[in-house]
Amino acid sequence: NRETTFYSNFSKAISIKLNAINWDFITKRKIFYIVSGLIIAAGVVSLATKGLSTGVEFKGGWSYVVEIEDANVADIRTALNDGIKAVSEKNNITEDATNEVKTYGAGGQYKITTTYLINSSDSSAASQVEDALVSSLKSFDFAKEDILSINKVGPTIAKDIKVRSGWAIAFAIIGMFLYILVRFRNVGFSLGATVAIFHDVLIVFSLYSILWGLLPFELSIDQAFIAAILTVVGYSINDTVVVFDRVREFLGINKHEKDFVPIINRAINTTLSRTLITSLTTLLVILILFIFGGEGLKGFTFALLVGVAVGTYSSVCIATPVLVDYMKKFGK
Secondary structure, eight states: OOOOOOOOHHHHHHHHHHHTOOOOTTTTHHHHHHHHHHHHHHHHHHHHHTOOEEOHHHHOEEEEEEEOSSOOHHHHHHHHHHHHHHHHHHTTOOSOOOEEEEEOSSTTEEEEEEOTTTTOOOTTHHHHHHHHHHHHTGGGTOOGGGEEEEEEEOHHHHHHHHHHHHHHHHHHHHHHHHHHHHHHOOHHHHHHHHHHHHHHHHHHHHHHHHHTTTSSSOOEESHHHHHHHHHHHHHHHHHHHHHHHHHHHHHHHTTTOSOOHHHHHHHHHHHHHHHHHHHHHHHHHHHHHHHHSOGGGHHHHHHHHHHHHHHHHHIIIIIHHHHHHHHHHHOO
């Protein structure tokens, strides 16, 4: 009976090195708090001054699926922005329109969204927007016959979607708080996990605002982004539960020890191999999707990349330190 092994010499060596790590996370927790606080503070300033780029679902707009041969997203977007701007100036429209272009379906098909005249009460607004679209893209031999479908999301519907998305995130966080409370029967664990989730969501929103316009792809807050946020919440809580399980186990084994900080720090270090390997493999898959998934998935996968990385960091450097601070204040 030969012994069955599930690792190679290379993976075994990596596992041994990761298990040998003994970083002092807890005593450095104030550094983690400061770093995260600075990023969130920069994000709050950016949100207050710069804001966020919102998709058609959250501010209303016209959505067209079109067919254009021998073109790319960047050229179509440039032509659309210049064309809509020229038409707006010609018609003395002062409100700036937001335009988005994404690949859609088969080759040569694109999804174009614009907020041009979305708030207009004019009965001919739809035809005016269509004319502006055709005029903007005339350099691509574009005609009305190349419009495959038209959809409008009015401001009222957009507001309703925005409210529902906010409630979805709020209910997800509340649900996670209750789940951790039932599982660990300790408010400190629930508080640590909830702070970590808030931290992850705020970091993603902050980076979306700070990097908006600086990256060569669209960072829009749309329904795909909300799906990414909810995915990040689930990933973050899963990673936090793994760490908390080990913390609870070590506290139970060493329940007579008065100084629980070294015990918790040791528990964190024993989860690093699992945490890092799982996160790196997840990030690798998302990175491949980010690179090869097309223009329409860039914003979604970027949110996942940031969220998974930050979620891994927060489960170790935010959630558990918050638990320690709670235990120091209110007792183990």
